[in-house]
Amino acid sequence: MITEQLQFEIEKISQSRLHGLEEDSLQFGKVFTDHMFVADFIDGQWTNMKITPYKDLVLSPATSFIHYGQSIFEGLKAHYGKDGDVFMFRPQANIARMKTSAIRMCMPPFPEDIFLDALKTLLSLDKAWMPKKDGSSMYIRPFMFGTDEFLGVKASDNYRFMIIMSPSGSYYKNPVKVKIETHFTRAASGGTGSAKAAGNYAGSMYPAKLAAEEGYQQLIWTDGKYHRNIEESGTMNLMMVIDDVLVTPKLSNTILEGVTRNSILNIARDWGWKVEERTVSVEEVVEALENGKLHEAFGVGTAATIAQINTIGYEGKDYELPAVADREFSNKISTYLEDYKRGRVEDKFNYLVKID
Numbered sequence: 001m002i003t004e005q006l007q008f009e010i011e012k013i014s015q016s017r018l019h020g021l022e023e024d025s026l027q028f029g030k031v032f033t034d035h036m037f038v039a040d041f042i043d044g045q046w047t048n049m050k051i052t053p054y055k056d057l058v059l060s061p062a063t064s065f066i067h068y069g070q071s072i073f074e075g076l077k078a079h080y081g082k083d084g085d086v087f088m089f090r091p092q093a094n095i096a097r098m099k100t101s102a103i104r105m106c107m108p109p110f111p112e113d114i115f116l117d118a119l120k121t122l123l124s125l126d127k128a129w130m131p132k133k134d135g136s137s138m139y140i141r142p143f144m145f146g147t148d149e150f151l152g153v154k155a156s157d158n159y160r161f162m163i164i165m166s167p168s169g170s171y172y173k174n175p176v177k178v179k180i181e182t183h184f185t186r187a188a189s190g191g192t193g194s195a196k197a198a199g200n201y202a203g204s205m206y207p208a209k210l211a212a213e214e215g216y217q218q219l220i221w222t223d224g225k226y227h228r229n230i231e232e233s234g235t236m237n238l239m240m241v242i243d244d245v246l247v248t249p250k251l252s253n254t255i256l257e258g259v260t261r262n263s264i265l266n267i268a269r270d271w272g273w274k275v276e277e278r279t280v281s282v283e284e285v286v287e288a289l290e291n292g293k294l295h296e297a298f299g300v301g302t303a304a305t306i307a308q309i310n311t312i313g314y315e316g317k318d319y320e321l322p323a324v325a326d327r328e329f330s331n332k333i334s335t336y337l338e339d340y341k342r343g344r345v346e347d348k349f350n351y352l353v354k355i356d
């Protein structure tokens with residue numbers, strides 16, 4: 001338990017809702033733990049900071065974020081490790097990214113030290129909800145939204161910041177079939193693509209629905225101007241092994257700076273892999289598919305960690321990728337990350353925060 005003086009109150013649930021976690025059937029983001037963290041930004045400062053039992057919100061129908069989308073979120077995970085320890089993976093990176101998102105969306109960043117204390121305290125309080133099996137995790141969802149009761153279009157003066165937690169199973173059960181999207185756009189240059197803004201996800205749903213009607217589970221997004229260069233895949237960053245090089249699109253204001261992306265690049269470099277962060281054209285990828293030079297393609301993100309891609313569709317043609325079992329890099333990193341997050345290998349990069 002946290003022993004230092006916390007800057008928020010804790011109201012514990014009188015009776016836990018937990019009656020045994022059915023780990024085998026655990027889905028992603030469907031059940032929520034006993035407690036949540038809440039804080040309000042009022043009169044220019046963060047106040048009413050509290051951990052309370054998980055409960056519904058009561059909001060005015062005029063609440064500004066509902067109308068104008070001033071809403072951001074984060075996603076991070078904690079894992080059950082060896083000897084029953086619980087570890088958060090790189091929470092400071094998510095806290096820093098939420099600050100960047102807040103600034104882009106004209107919102108007040110939440111104090112970083114209290115954010116970290118809130119995460120640790122919630123995990124400590126709801127430790128009994130931690131799933132234990134490999135592949136499972138406690139998915140943690142911090143989020144913030146404008147709460148002015150006002151229909152004029154302007155940045156809200158008031159905000160709510162919250163953290164909820166969901167014991168979760170894997171995001172994708174199987175490799176996915178994706179389509180290179182050359183009509184719709186996830187993010188335009190100068191837009192909000194590098195912020196974790198709720199609206200980015202809303203805008204991606206219609207193109208994803210159309211692709212699903214054609215049998216694709218996800219899209220590979222391309223640049224908004226000419227659709228010539230690869231950007232992301234679904235809600236994740238995209239990585240490929242072309243020849244013997246790990247290749248990923250370089251960061252820009254249309255690409256979210258993924259924590260999983262950064263972790264994998266750091267580890268790959270440490271392993272001595274050739275790594276390239278650069279512009280990756282659709283033409284190059286299609287050519288590599290045709291010539292058998294594209295050995296691996298996978299999405300990387302917090303929710304799925306590694307989402308293997310088995311088919312890439314482009315202009316009506318489907319290209320099959322090598323069998324997942326034969327993929328040297330993504331299989332190796334997938335196992336290593338699982339071990340790393342559970343404290344089963346050395347914390348070489350100082351990524352783990354242990355929960356007391």
Ligand code: COI
Nearest residue numbers: 075235236301302303304
């Ligand atoms: C992630 O994997 O990092 C995501 O953003 C997916 C989440 C929105 C469910």
